[in-house]
Amino acid sequence: MKFARTLVTAAVALLAAGSALADLNIGVSLSLTGPGSGLGLPMQNQFKLFPKEIAGEKVNLIILDDASDPGKGVSNTRRFVTEDKVDLIIGSCLTPVAAAMTPVAAEAKTVQLAASPVGGDSPWLFRLPQGNDVMAHAMVEHMKKHNIKTIGFLGYTDAYGELWLKALTPLAEKAGMKIVATERFQRTDTSVTPQALKLTSANPDAILVVASGSGAAMPELAILERGYKGKIYQTHAAATGDLMRIGGKAVDGTYVVSGPAVVGAQLPDSHPSKKTAMDFYSNYEKNFGAPNQFAGHSYDAAIALQKAVPIAKQKAKPGTPEFRAALRDAFETMGRTVFAHGVMNWTKDDHWGYTNETGVMLKVVDGKFVVEK
Numbered sequence: 001m002k003f004a005r006t007l008v009t010a011a012v013a014l015l016a017a018g019s020a021l022a023d024l025n026i027g028v029s030l031s032l033t034g035p036g037s038g039l040g041l042p043m044q045n046q047f048k049l050f051p052k053e054i055a056g057e058k059v060n061l062i063i064l065d066d067a068s069d070p071g072k073g074v075s076n077t078r079r080f081v082t083e084d085k086v087d088l089i090i091g092s093c094l095t096p097v098a099a100a101m102t103p104v105a106a107e108a109k110t111v112q113l114a115a116s117p118v119g120g121d122s123p124w125l126f127r128l129p130q131g132n133d134v135m136a137h138a139m140v141e142h143m144k145k146h147n148i149k150t151i152g153f154l155g156y157t158d159a160y161g162e163l164w165l166k167a168l169t170p171l172a173e174k175a176g177m178k179i180v181a182t183e184r185f186q187r188t189d190t191s192v193t194p195q196a197l198k199l200t201s202a203n204p205d206a207i208l209v210v211a212s213g214s215g216a217a218m219p220e221l222a223i224l225e226r227g228y229k230g231k232i233y234q235t236h237a238a239a240t241g242d243l244m245r246i247g248g249k250a251v252d253g254t255y256v257v258s259g260p261a262v263v264g265a266q267l268p269d270s271h272p273s274k275k276t277a278m279d280f281y282s283n284y285e286k287n288f289g290a291p292n293q294f295a296g297h298s299y300d301a302a303i304a305l306q307k308a309v310p311i312a313k314q315k316a317k318p319g320t321p322e323f324r325a326a327l328r329d330a331f332e333t334m335g336r337t338v339f340a341h342g343v344m345n346w347t348k349d350d351h352w353g354y355t356n357e358t359g360v361m362l363k364v365v366d367g368k369f370v371v372e373k
Helices: 002-016 037-047 070-084 095-107 132-145 159-174 193-202 217-225 242-251 260-266 274-288 293-313 321-333
Strands: 024-030 057-065 088-091 111-114 125-127 150-156 178-185 206-210 231-234 255-258 337-339 342-344 360-365 368-371
Touching (some): 024 037, 037 274, 057 070, 070 088, 070 095, 088 293, 095 111, 132 159, 132 360, 178 193, 206 217, 242 360, 255 260, 260 293, 260 360, 260 368, 293 321
Parallel strands (some): 024 057, 024 088, 088 111, 206 231
Antiparallel strands (some): 337 342, 360 368
């Protein structure tokens, strides 16, 4: 948190000097401790590479730890809008935390760039990750190629798990697949043995595990320990090195849906995100080692702001309610924008933005992610 404290101190000093009106103040709430730290810490690293200036405005990042707790996310957001008077909020990387932050940001009429696929229809909420519908599309298309007919579901009891089940079910049914077993578990659970037993007893052709970060390996290992021999799929929240670090050799062969950010070098030259994804990956790797896809959301936030802030500045100056409204409008009208995670095109009616071409299927091979051809 030394980095966060330094940024906060700098922001306070600038406010005292009376220069805050001309600066772009951004509040960032990340899970730097708790179960979501495997997602939040890489994002924090990427923010150390964030532009110091955008459209002629000095950028002040105020980064706070939400401890993977929705209540803490709410208190962080209240501080951002009441004390720091931020122009934009980024976060959180966990869906339950981001969801809790949304009403506070909306009430303050401040744009929230969520770093998790949180639901809701707030006009102030935009998502940096791909929507579950888009990612489920890529997964179901892959399952069709592998002649999957029955699916087991093992996912979080919270919004992330529910949204994935909601996205998967109609697509699977349309493709002639049936979900034959559905089991849930809490993010804080350390064992899912009863759920694994029920799923393996149903013996589906494939099992989808809906978990995130360091929590994704545990349920998969439980399934494998019960002797399951079918295919195992994971969502884009599991596209991190933690899956292999914790799961070891056992998770080889796992299929993981992801955005293109972490596999840019493996993409064909025709892929629109290849160059951007490679730039993200190489810069992060040079400074911190191999990134995960959540670090890519921090990178993409900078791309979005570099395009939207000049548009918003035509209407108002940072630090004003008028600028915050203009920034929201700019995101809705900035048009086709290439992210490390795909091609984004937010509109007034679509604050998810990605298309069905976005999802990339990966396979864990010898402890590394390999793009499925």
